[in-house]
Amino acid sequence: MTLPKTIDDIETPAVLIDVDRVEANLARAQAYADEHRLALRPHIKTHKLPAFAKRQVELGAVGITCQKLGESEVMADGGLSDIYMPYNILGKAKLARLAALADRITIKVTADSLPVVEGLSGAFAGRAAPIAVLVECDTGAGRCGVQSPEAALALAQAIDRAPGLVFGGLMTYPPVGGMAAVDAYLGEALRLHEAAGLEVKVVSAGNTPDLYRSHLVTHATEIRPGTYIYNDRSLINRGAATHADCALTVLTTVVSRPTADRAVLDAGSKALTSDLLGCVGYGEILEAPGAVIAGLSEEHGHVDLSAATARPSVGDRVRVLPNHACPVSNLFDIVHLVSGERVVDVLPVAARGKVT
Amino acid sequence: MTLPKTIDDIETPAVLIDVDRVEANLARAQAYADEHRLALRPHIKTHKLPAFAKRQVELGAVGITCQKLGESEVMADGGLSDIYMPYNILGKAKLARLAALADRITIKVTADSLPVVEGLSGAFAGRAAPIAVLVECDTGAGRCGVQSPEAALALAQAIDRAPGLVFGGLMTYPPVGGMAAVDAYLGEALRLHEAAGLEVKVVSAGNTPDLYRSHLVTHATEIRPGTYIYNDRSLINRGAATHADCALTVLTTVVSRPTADRAVLDAGSKALTSDLLGCVGYGEILEAPGAVIAGLSEEHGHVDLSAATARPSVGDRVRVLPNHACPVSNLFDIVHLVSGERVVDVLPVAARGKVT
Secondary structure, eight states, rough: OOSSSSSSSSSSSSSEEEOOOOOOHHHHHHHHHHHOEEEEETTTTTOOOOOHHHHHHHHHSSEEEEESSSHHHHHTTTTEEEEEEEEEEHHHHHHHHHHHHHSSSSSEEEESSSHHHHHHHHHHHHSOOEEEEEEESSSSSSSSBBSHHHHHHHHHHHHHHHHTEEEEEEEOOOOOOOOHHHHHHHHHHHHHEEETTTTOOEEEEOOSSSSSGGGGGGOSSSSSOOGGGTTTHHHHTTSSSSGGOOOOOEEEEEEEEEEEEEESOOOOOHOOOOOOTSSSSSSSETTTTTTTEEEEOOSOEEEEEETTTTOOTTOOOOEEEOOHHHHHHTTTEEEEEEEEEOOOOOOOOTTTOOOO | OOOOOOOGGSSSSEEEHHHHHHHHHHHHHHHHHHHOOOOOOBTTTTTTHHHHHHHHTTTOSSOOOOOHHHHHHHHTTTTTTEEEEEEESSSSSHHHHHHHHTTTEEEEESSSSSHHHHHHHHHHHTSSOOOOEEEEOOOSSSSSSSSHHHHHHHHHHHHHSSSSEEEEEEOOOTTTTTHHHHHHHHHHHHHHHHHTTTTOOEOOOOSSGGGGGGGSSSSSEEEEOOOGGTTHHHHHHHHHOOOOOOEEEEEEEEEEEEEEEEEEEOOHHHHSSSSOOOSSSSEEEETTTTEEEEEEEESEEEEOOTOOOOOOOOOOEEEEEEOOHHHTTTTTTTTEEETTTEEEEEETTTTOOOOO
């Protein structure tokens, strides 16, 4: 493939990544983490690119966070050597893959129930080195996790007793805006663990919406934001980013203008996803303020121009800021790194589509 | 990769395709099309698999429908020789790819505006063979397409005059349930074309929700359903399919049971998509009637079991019928073809992620 020279040379739809904004976003988060003595362990789900993961570590991240084994395998292949997986890993095949990874890199995992602990112990008992397992705590997000500090201690003790495992600490995916409750839960859990004589080496928390309030979870030692590298429209909507912080856009072409008030883009749900995350419309057309991407079919974005201050014509190319950056990365085989109008590189999204 | 022998050997999440149901769905649609003397030109967006496209043609389809050039290229590589693209193709790079395809296979395209016609003419004028261009008509779906039968004729005449092009007929994506209005629009357009002495070789319509009412659009000569090969939960919801017609499911594992009423699956929006299409919840867990997949994060499906008649445990594997089959195919690199519990093949989704 010939590298396009400028944005004008790129076929649409395409993902553009503004490398200058990436660099600024990474530097700002690392400086914040350093200032508050928080270890930064970025979640790679947003970019899925070994090159950016390496840059994050180069800037000071202690390692990275991956959700799926397939992502961890790609990142290990790409030279990343310290990975944490905040995921319950179950089943013979996955446990064998985890053990193979543990032979190559430093890897830690998670559990929120005894069956997960038992599976991990079965896979790691008798091996040269044990694997560190953190206990996931549901501090209010209502996803995975043990339901109380007491339950956290009980599971930590089970890990501590289990052959092949060492207790690695506590982990939570904190609910947005819920820092006080998170801190209270974690504080009580730490008190219980101390009383039981069990050292909590890591307390891992953090997300992008509350990234710059992470220090309010005073008990956290580590944060795992992901989206901060690119940011997106939903984060602007939440007040957690500005347009100038947004590094990922989707370059599209207007393919139809059936009526005065309707435009159709060549980017539909297969490029932008159906994620709304509280936003109105499926993305923002940067060149047409007031336009609403009111509907998506798989290959078309249906735009209501009735309140738009600009009305692009058939063949015009516009950039869409998506509601949610992370799943957009998962839909494209390649991304175009740009600086201004110049294309500086085209990268395969190496960890894209790693579902298992 | 070793082929898994049975469903039990497959790592989750994974797409399972019931080949017996596929065969029944294909046969039924072809018999209906034959009975009503409608040419069947299946849309491959649902399966994105050359093997299934070839099977559709083997059973009697006149060719296939692809939305993107990348899909057409993959299908041409896979041996498909007659492709229609109901899409406005714009821009130098795409027009060059289209011309290259036209050298290899029979390919027809679409236009709904003069700029699209001019672009196509610029690319095909002076070539050995012209390309057939159908006029897209907006018969009520409110997507692309000219807005009136008169506008359809005007664009058909522009195509007829344009060097390198021949007028190929009329095309519409009919609004669901809108057969009468579609038929009235097309009837008037046919009358105008006849009066103007312009032959309309093909009138292409059809979709899956109204597949078995396609004959009510009496002026159509061809139908382009896609989803009928797999069907999905949204089609059951619309009364257009039964559970026994649904060939695609997502095999998942319960990875967490944080509370009595909550289960978490290892399939989130990266496996099921955020598409709701009017459904409640993000898919149906076949083994747990009454369970609601109330929310998705990227790698987790959050299930409300409060009304469920079965409560799967951590490690249990369940099958999810997704709301919308087509974008699920686009998220997985491979699909598992199954017959009962037996895995009969694992296929790469060759036309997955072809965004341009």
